[in-house]
Amino acid sequence: MTTAIRTRGLTKYYGGFLAVDGLDLEVHEGDVYGFLGANGSGKTTTVRMLLGLVLATSGTAEVLGRAMPGAAHDVLPEVGAMIEAPAAYPHLSGRANLALFDAMGRGSRRRGRAGRVDDALDRVGLGGVDGRPVRAYSLGMRQRLGLANALIRQPRLLVLDEPTNGLDPQGIRDIRALLLELNAAGTTVFVSSHLLLEIEQMCTRVGVLDRGRLVLQQHLDDLRSPTGRVVLRTRDVADARRLLDHRIDEAVGERIVVRDGDAAALAAELVAAGVRVDELVAERRSLEEIVLAATGAGSDTFARTSPVDAGGAPTGPTGVPA
Amino acid sequence: MIAVELRKLLRSRRTWATILLVDALPTLVGVLLAVTDLGPRPGEGPAFLSAVLTDGTLFPLAALAIVLPLFLPIAVAITAGEAVAGEAAAGTLRYVLVRPVSRLRFLVAKLASVLVFVVLTVLVVAVTAYVLGVLLLGDQSVTTAGTTSVSGSSLSTPELVGRTFLALGYAILCMLGVATIALFLSTCVASPLGAALGTMAVFVGSALLLTLDASDAVRDYLPTRYWLAFVDLFRDPILWRDLQAGVLLQVAYVAVFFAAAWANFATKDVAD
Amino acid sequence: MRPRTVWAMTPRSRWSVVAGVVLAVVAVPLAPRLLPVGDTDVTAAVLLDAVRGSADVGHSGYVETRGAVQLPVGDDLGDVGELLAGTTRLRVWWQDEDAWRVDRLLVAGEKDLVHDGPVTVAYDYEDAKAVVTEDPAIRLPRASDLLPPVLGRAVLEDAADTDVRRLGPRRVAGVDAPGLRYTPPAGRSTVDHVDVWVEPGSGLPLRVEVWDAGADDPAGPDVVSTFDDVEVARPADDRVGFPASRGVEVERADTLDVADAAGRYAPFVLPRRLAGFARRTEGEVAAATFGSGVSRFLAVPLRSREADPLRRQLRAAPGVVTGDYRTVARSGVLTVLLTGADRDPGAAWLVAGTLSPDTLEDVARALLVLPYVDQR
Numbered sequence: 006m007t008t009a010i011r012t013r014g015l016t017k018y019y020g021g022f023l024a025v026d027g028l029d030l031e032v033h034e035g036d037v038y039g040f041l042g043a044n045g046s047g048k049t050t051t052v053r054m055l056l057g058l059v060l061a062t063s064g065t066a067e068v069l070g071r072a073m074p075g076a077a078h079d080v081l082p083e084v085g086a087m088i089e090a091p092a093a094y095p096h097l098s099g100r101a102n103l104a105l106f107d108a109m110g111r112g113s114r115r116r117g118r119a120g121r122v123d124d125a126l127d128r129v130g131l132g133g134v135d136g137r138p139v140r141a142y143s144l145g146m147r148q149r150l151g152l153a154n155a156l157i158r159q160p161r162l163l164v165l166d167e168p169t170n171g172l173d174p175q176g177i178r179d180i181r182a183l184l185l186e187l188n189a190a191g192t193t194v195f196v197s198s199h200l201l202l203e204i205e206q207m208c209t210r211v212g213v214l215d216r217g218r219l220v221l222q223q224h225l226d227d228l229r230s231p232t233g234r235v236v237l238r239t240r241d242v243a244d245a246r247r248l249l250d251h252r253i254d255e256a257v258g259e260r261i262v263v264r265d266g267d268a269a270a271l272a273a274e275l276v277a278a279g280v281r282v283d284e285l286v287a288e289r290r291s292l293e294e295i296v297l298a299a300t301g302a303g304s305d306t307f308a309r310t311s312p313v314d315a316g317g318a319p320t321g322p323t324g325v326p327a
Numbered sequence: 328m329i330a331v332e333l334r335k336l337l338r339s340r341r342t343w344a345t346i347l348l349v350d351a352l353p354t355l356v357g358v359l360l361a362v363t364d365l366g367p368r369p370g371e372g373p374a375f376l377s378a379v380l381t382d383g384t385l386f387p388l389a390a391l392a393i394v395l396p397l398f399l400p401i402a403v404a405i406t407a408g409e410a411v412a413g414e415a416a417a418g419t420l421r422y423v424l425v426r427p428v429s430r431l432r433f434l435v436a437k438l439a440s441v442l443v444f445v446v447l448t449v450l451v452v453a454v455t456a457y458v459l460g461v462l463l464l465g466d467q468s469v470t471t472a473g474t475t476s477v478s479g480s481s482l483s484t485p486e487l488v489g490r491t492f493l494a495l496g497y498a499i500l501c502m503l504g505v506a507t508i509a510l511f512l513s514t515c516v517a518s519p520l521g522a523a524l525g526t527m528a529v530f531v532g533s534a535l536l537l538t539l540d541a542s543d544a545v546r547d548y549l550p551t552r553y554w555l556a557f558v559d560l561f562r563d564p565i566l567w568r569d570l571q572a573g574v575l576l577q578v579a580y581v582a583v584f585f586a587a588a589w590a591n592f593a594t595k596d597v598a599d
Numbered sequence: 600m601r602p603r604t605v606w607a608m609t610p611r612s613r614w615s616v617v618a619g620v621v622l623a624v625v626a627v628p629l630a631p632r633l634l635p636v637g638d639t640d641v642t643a644a645v646l647l648d649a650v651r652g653s654a655d656v657g658h659s660g661y662v663e664t665r666g667a668v669q670l671p672v673g674d675d676l677g678d679v680g681e682l683l684a685g686t687t688r689l690r691v692w693w694q695d696e697d698a699w700r701v702d703r704l705l706v707a708g709e710k711d712l713v714h715d716g717p718v719t720v721a722y723d724y725e726d727a728k729a730v731v732t733e734d735p736a737i738r739l740p741r742a743s744d745l746l747p748p749v750l751g752r753a754v755l756e757d758a759a760d761t762d763v764r765r766l767g768p769r770r771v772a773g774v775d776a777p778g779l780r781y782t783p784p785a786g787r788s789t790v791d792h793v794d795v796w797v798e799p800g801s802g803l804p805l806r807v808e809v810w811d812a813g814a815d816d817p818a819g820p821d822v823v824s825t826f827d828d829v830e831v832a833r834p835a836d837d838r839v840g841f842p843a844s845r846g847v848e849v850e851r852a853d854t855l856d857v858a859d860a861a862g863r864y865a866p867f868v869l870p871r872r873l874a875g876f877a878r879r880t881e882g883e884v885a886a887a888t889f890g891s892g893v894s895r896f897l898a899v900p901l902r903s904r905e906a907d908p909l910r911r912q913l914r915a916a917p918g919v920v921t922g923d924y925r926t927v928a929r930s931g932v933l934t935v936l937l938t939g940a941d942r943d944p945g946a947a948w949l950v951a952g953t954l955s956p957d958t959l960e961d962v963a964r965a966l967l968v969l970p971y972v973d974q975r
Contacts, residue, residue, distance in 0.1 A: 019598075050598075056425045058597040081427035088425070092418030096339055108331045110426035154422065374707030377725050381846060392707070474846070477709045478702060479722045479729065481844030548625070555706055562702070562709065566690065568661060568828065579624035586620045590613035 007070060009034045009162050009193040010055060014064035017050050024050045026217035027064065032195055032210070034161075037188050039208030039225070040197035041296060047217040048197040049089055052166050056086055069162055082110070085160035087168060091151020095140040099131060099150045102139060107157050125153040130179055144171035152180065162193045169203055181207050205292040215300035228295050231287045235268045237261045237275070238284035245280045262288065328432050332440035345402050346448045352398055353390035353456050361463035374558050382474050383465025387491055388561070390456035391449070395498055395554060399448065400530050401523075403502045406444050407509035408522030410437040411592065416519060421597050430593050434510065438585065441506040445499050453495055478563040490565070494557040497570060501554050504580040505530060508550070511588040517599065547572070550580055637775040638768040639799050644760040646779050649802025650751055655695035656801045657833025660772065662689040664745045664824040668931045671912040677739045677856050678703075678710070683822070683933065691746055692834040700839045701743040712743050713841040719855075720841045729841065729849045735859035737880045737887055737897070747795075747824045751804030754793045755781055757892040769796050771805040772826040783893050787958040789932045790893040794820075801831050809893075811932040821931035858899045862886035865900040865946060866971045873898065874961040889952075889962075896952020896959065898966060903939075906947035910937050920956065925963050927956045938963050 010032035017025040025047040032038045042048045053059040055066055057074030066073045071080045093102040103122040107113060126132045129149040139147065148171050155163060163184070169177045184207060188194050198204055204211060211228070213221035221228075238259050239245050245261055246253060254262045265271050268287045275282050336342050356376075360366065366380045367373075373392035375385050411434075414420035423433065474482045482490070508529055512522040533549040536542040546552055553573025559566040668683035681687070688704040703710040708724040714734075722729040743749060755763075758781045766778030776796035783790060789811055796806040808820035843849055854860040865885035871878050873889050876896070880887035886899040901909070913935060914921060916928035927936040936959040939947035948966045950959050 019596075053421070053596075053598065056421075057427070058421050058424060060594055060596060077427050078429065081425055084425070086422075086425045088421050090418060092422055094335065094419060095417070096341075101338075105331055105334060106422060106426060108334075109328060109423055110428045378727065381727065475724075475727065475844040477724045478711060479709075479724065479844060479847050480842050481846070547628070558707055559704075562690075562704070566661075566704070583617065583620050583624060586617045590610065590617045593613060594610055 007034045008032065008067070009036065010038075010066070010068055010195060012051075012055075012064060012066045015051070015054060015061050015066055016063045017047075017054060017059065018062045024217055025054070025061075028214075028217075028219050029222075030212060030219065031222065032193065034193050035188070035191070036210050037184065037194045037208045038196065039204030039211040040195060040214065041201065041204055041211055041292075042197070042199065042214030043300070044199055046214045046300075048199075048214055049166060051214070052086075052088055052164055052197055055164060056081070056084070056088065058088070082158060083161045084164060085155030085158060085162070086164045086166075087151045087155045088164075088166050090170070091147050091154070093139040093147065093150060093154075096138050098136045099134055099139055099142065099146075099153075100126065100136070102150065103154060103157055106154055121157050125157040128156055128183060129153040130176075145173060145176050148172055149176070149180075152183075156187075160192065162195065163187065164195045166197045167199070168196060169198075169200070177203070201292045201296060211292070213296055213299050220299045221295070225292070228292070229289050231266070231289055233264065233266045234288040235263045235265050235271055236284075236286050236288050237263055237271070237282065239275075239280055239282055241280045244278065245275065248275070248278050248280060259283070328428055328436040329439045332436040333443055336440045336444060342406070342444060342447075345406065346444075346451050349394055349398050349402050349448050350452050350455050353386075353393045353452060354459060356393060357386060357390070357456065357459040357463060361459075374555065375561075378475070379460065379464055381465060383460035383463070384457070384474060384487065386460025386464055387453040387456040388494060388557075390452050391494060391498055391557070392555070394452055395501070396534070399445075399452075399498070399502060400505045401527060402448060403441065403445055403505045404509045404526035404530075405519075405523045407437075407441045407506040408513050408524075408526060409519040410441065410510050411513040411588075412516055412522050413513070413519040415517065415597065415599050418599075424597060431589055434514075434585070434588055434592060438503075438506060438510055441510070442499070442503055445502040445506065449495050449499055449502075453491070476563040477558065477561045480563045482561070482563075490560045494560050497557045497560070497573065498554075500574060500577045504550055504577040504584075507581045507584040507588070511584040511591070514588045514592040514595065548576070550576070552576065632770070634770075636768045636770045639777050641765075641777055641799065643763040643765045643779055646765070646777060646797055646802070647755060647758060647760065647763050647781075650755055650779070650795065650797055650804055651802075653748055653802040653804065654752060656748070656803045656831065657694050658748075658801075658803055658829060658831045659692040659834045659838065660690075660826045660829035662691060662746055662824060662826055663687070664689070664822070666822045667818065668821060668933045669916075670928060670930045670933060670935055671915050672909060672935065676909070678742065679740055682740065682742060682745060687742065687745065689742055689746065691743075692838040693746075693748075694833050694836075694839050698836075698839045699743070700841070701746065703742045710742070711841075712741060713839070714743070715840070720849075722841065722843075722847070727847055729843055729847050731849065731851045732853075732855045732859075735855050735862065736882060736884055737858050737862045737899075739856045739858045739897075745822075745824050747804045747807045747826055750809075750822075750824050751795045751797075751807045754790070754807070754809065754893050755779075755795065758783070766794060766796075769806065771796050772829040774798055774805060774829065776805050781893075786894065787954050788892075788894040789929070789934060789953050789955055793893065798829070798831055803829075803831060805829060809932055857901065857905060858886050858897065861899045861901065866973055867900055867946075867969050868972050869898060869969070870965075873965050874958060876962075890954075893953055896950055896954055896962065898962065899949045900946040901937075901949050902946060903943060906937060906939060906943075906949070907941055909949070910939075910941060910947070913937060924967065925960065927959065929956055934959050936960065936963050938967055 008031060010030055012028050012030040015025060015028040028051060040048055050059060054061050055068055055073060057077040068080050069083055073080060100122055103125060104118055107118050107121060129152045131149050131153060152168060169180055172180060184194050208225055210224050212219055234254060240259060242259055246256060249263055252264050254264055263271060268285055272282060272285050360379060366377045373389060375389040375392055379386050379389045474487045476482045505526060509522055509526040512525040516522050530551050533551040536549055537546055537552060553569050553576060556569035556573045559569055664687045666683040672680040690702040693699040697716050700713045711722040713720040717734050718731060719734055720729050720731050762783060763779055763781045766780050768775050768777045777799055779795045779797060780792055782792040791810045791812050794808040795804050798805050806825040809822040811821045862884045867885040868883045869878060869885060869887045876889040878887050878889050888895055888897045890896055910926050913919060913926050913928050919928040925936055925938045932953050934954055934956050935951045937947055937949050948963060950962050
C-alpha cells in the first residue's frame with residue numbers, strides 16, 4: 006500500500022512559537038484519515054504545510070509520493086483541498102466561482118468546464134442553485150460550494166479542514182455519505198476536525214494532535230476493540246451485585262461495569278441466577294475517551310498553573326513549553 | 328492565469344465604480360468650464376486647461392493633467408493594493424495557490440490586470456473628455472485651423488492624435504510604477520487598505536520632496552519626478568529628454584518593486 | 600521561470616537578487632561620471648580668446664540655470680526675480696547673434712523668445728499671445744542672457760590674460776570641456792570669481808558658474824548655467840523662426856519693458872560716466888547700463904506707481920538697509936538699490952548690479968542730483 010501523505014519530523018515555528026513539533030504522519034492511500042485535535046493544536050498549520058502554503062521550519066513532507074512543496078506543481082493538481090473556512094469571490098455566483106477556479110493554474114482546460122462545474126455542484130447538492138452571488142449564500146451553501154471546489158478536478162487525495170462546519174444535521178449526513186462514496190471509488194480522504202463524532206462515524210484511521218505533537222496514530226477499529234469489560238443495566242441491582250461481587254469495577258445506580266470478556270456467558274449466568282437483564286453490552290471506549298486520555302487540556306486554555314494532564318509539558322502563560 | 332485575473336477585474340462592480348469616480352472630476356470640470364466660460368488664469372490650474380476654452384480637442388489632455396497627480400494614482404493604489412492582501416483577507420488566496428498557481432505567475436497576472444485597469448481608466452477618461460470637449464468646449468473655427476502646440480506652432484490633426492496617444496501611453500506607464508509599488512506593499516501587509524495608503528504615502532511624499540531644493544540630490548530618483556513630462560510631447564519639436572528619463576525611471580521602479588514583491592511573496596507563509 | 604527554482608532559492612538569495620537590481624538601476628546613470636575626463640593642453644589665454652569669439656558659433660541644446668539670488672522684486676521687473684532665484688529650463692537654437700530662439704520651459708507651458716535681426720518675438724503659450732518688439736537700447740535681463748555662451752562672454756568681456764588660469768576639465772553635456780577661472784582684480788564687484796567650461800573645438804562656453812565668495816564656499820556658486828545637451832552645429836532656419844499657429848494672437852508693442860519705456864520717455868539724460876563707470880547704452884537716454892564684465896549695473900528711473908510696490912517688496916528682503924533717501928538690499932552677487940520713499944511724487948532711481956552696496960550708494964547720490972530734462 007502506498008502512502009498518500011508521509012511526514013518526517015515536520016516542525017513549524019512562528020517566530021518563537023512552536024506550532025507543530027516533529028510530526029510523523031502516515032496516511033495510506035485509500036484511508037479515510039481523521040486528523041483530530043483541539044482548536045489551536047496545529048491541525049491547520051499542518052494542513053497548510055502539506056499543501057505548500059506554509060513552509061516547514063524543518064522536516065519533510067511527501068504528498069502522493071512526491072516531496073512538498075518542491076513538487077507542488079505536479080502534486081497539487083491531484084489534490085482537492087478545503088482549508089479552514091471555504092472562500093469564494095463574493096460578487097460572483099457559485100457557478101462562476103467554480104469556473105474561475107477551474108480556469109486557474111496548470112492543466113486547466115476550457116473543454117468540458119461547464120460539465121465539470123455542473124458535476125461538482127450536483128455532487129454537493131447545489132446542482133439547482135440559481136445565479137445569486139455567493140455573498141447571498143448561507144453558511145451551509147458556502148461550505149458545500151467549498152467542497153465542490155475541492156472536487157472539481159476529481160482529485161486522488163482530498164484534504165478537508167472542518168468540512169461540516171455550519172451544516173445542519175441533514176447536510177452533515179449528505180457530506181459524510183459523499184465522502185464515503187468517493188472513498189469507495191478510490192479517493193483518499195484526509196479530514197481534520199475537532200468534532201470527535203464526525204471522525205468516529207467516518208474514519209478508518211485517526212491521528213490525534215495535541216499542542217503540535219502527534220500523540221496517537223492508529224486504526225480506529227484497533228482503538229475501539231472491546232476493553233474486556235461488560236456494561237450491565239438491570240433493575241435487580243442488589244441481586245446482580247451479590248452474584249458478580251468481586252468482578253464489579255464500578256456500579257452507579259442501575260449501571261454496573263463488570264470485568265468479563267464474554268458478554269454471552271455473563272448473560273447466561275445472570276439469567277440463570279434470575280437477574281433481569283435490561284441491557285448488556287461489551288464495553289468499547291468512545292473516541293472521546295481515547296482522545297481525552299491521550300491529550301492534555303485544550304490548547305486554547307491557558308491555565309495559570311500547569312494543568313494536571315497525562316504527561317503533558319507544563320505550559321507557561323504564553324503557551325510555549327518551558 | 329492572466330485571463331482569469333482579467334475576468335475577475337472586469338466582472339467586479341468596484342472596478343467600474345472606481346473608473347466612473349475617476350472620470351467624474353474631469354467631466355465636472357468640463358461641464359463647469361462650458362457653462363461658465365471661465366478658464367483658469369494662465370500659469371495656474373492643470374496643464375492645457377486654459378487652452379481648452381479655445382480648442383476643445385485638447386480637453387483629453389487637460390483631463391489627463393487633472394487626474395494624473397492624485398485621482399488616478401489613488402485609484403491605481405487601491406486596485407493594486409487589493410491584489411494580494413485583498414485575496415488573502417477574503418481567504419481566496421490559499422485556494423488560488425493550491426490550485427496550484429505558481430506564486431510568480433500569480434504576481435505577474437495581478438500586475439497585468441492592474442495594467443488593464445489603468446488602460447481602461449485612461450481610455451474612458453480620454454474618450455469622455457474628447458466627446459465633452461468637442462460638444463461643449465472650444466471654438467470650431469479655431470479647431471479647423473489646427474491646434475496650437477506649446478511652442479506656438481500649429482499641430483495637424485494626425486500629429487495631435489498621435490501625440491495624445493503617446494501621452495496616454497506615458498501616463499499609463501507612470502501608473503504601472505505606482506501599481507508595482509502597491510503590489511509589493513500588498514504582499515507585505517495583511518490589509519489591502521494598508522497597502523493602498525502606503526502607496527499613496529510614497530507618491531504624496533515624493534511630490535512633496537520635489538518642491539524642496541534640499542532634496543536636489545535624490546530628485547531624479549523620485550517616482551513622481553517625470554509624471555508631468557507628457558506636456559513635453561506637445562512642444563515643437565518634441566522634447567524627449569524628460570520623457571526618456573521618465574520611461575527609464577518607471578521601468579526601473581517596476582523592475583525593483585516587482586523583484587521585491589517576488590522576493591517577499593515566493594516563500595511567504597500564507598497563514599490567513 | 601520554473602517554479603522549482605523559485606522554491607529552491609532561499610529568501611536571502613532572492614533578496615540579494617533584488618539588491619542587485621537596485622544597485623544596477625542606481626548605478627547605470629552614475630556610471631558615466633566615473634569615466635576619466637580627457638583634457639587638452641590649451642592655455643587659459645587661448646581659451647579666453649576662443650570664448651570671446653564664439654558669438655556666432657551655431658549651436659542648439661538644452662540648458663538648465665540655477666540661481667541662488669533671492670530678491671523679492673515681484674512681477675514689475677519682468678521675469679528677473681524668477682530667473683535669478685530658481686531653476687530655469689531653456690531650449691536654445693542659435694545660428695548667430697542675429698538669429699536665435701530660446702524657449703523657456705514651464706511645467707505647463709512655455710515662454711519663448713525668437714530673435715531675428717532687430718526684432719524679438721516674445722511668445723507665451725498660456726496667454727496664447729505673441730508680442731513683437733524692436734530691440735530697444737536698454738532692457739531688463741531676460742532668459743536668453745542666462746545661456747552659458749551669452750553669460751560667459753559677458754562676464755569675461757574685459758578679463759585680462761593675467762587674471763585667468765586653467766581649471767581641470769569637466770564633462771558637460773557629454774563633452775570633455777577644459778575649464779577656465781577668471782578672478783577679477785579686487786575691486787568693487789561682488790563677484791569673487793567665475794568658472795567657465797568651454798567646448799574645445801569652437802570656444803563655446805558650456806557651463807558658467809558665478810561665485811560671490813571663494814571656491815570653498817559651502818553654499819556653492821550663486822548662479823550656474825549649464826548645457827545638459829548640446830550640438831555645436833548651425834540649426835536649420837525653421838528652428839529659429841516663429842511660424843505662429845493661427846490660434847496665436849500676434850501683436851506689436853512699442854516698448855518692451857519698464858526699462859525700455861523709462862529709457863525713452865523719462866525726463867532725464869544720463870551722463871557718460873557715473874561713479875567712475877562708463878555708460879554702455881548709446882544716445883541721450885534716461886535709463887542705461889554702465890560698467891563692463893563682472894562690474895556692471897543698470898540705472899532706471901521709475902514713476903512712483905512702479906517704485907512704491909517695489910520698495911515695499913524690497914523691505915522684506917533679508918539684510919535690507921532702509922533710509923530717508925534709499926532702500927538697498929543685497930543677495931549674493933546682486934545688489935539692488937531704490938531711491939526715495941513711499942508716496943514721493945517724483946521719480947525714484949532703481950540701480951541694480953554686481954557691485955557692493957556702497958558703490959551703488961555712490962551711484963545713487965550722483966543720480967539724485969541729475970536735472971529734469973524735457974525730452975518731448
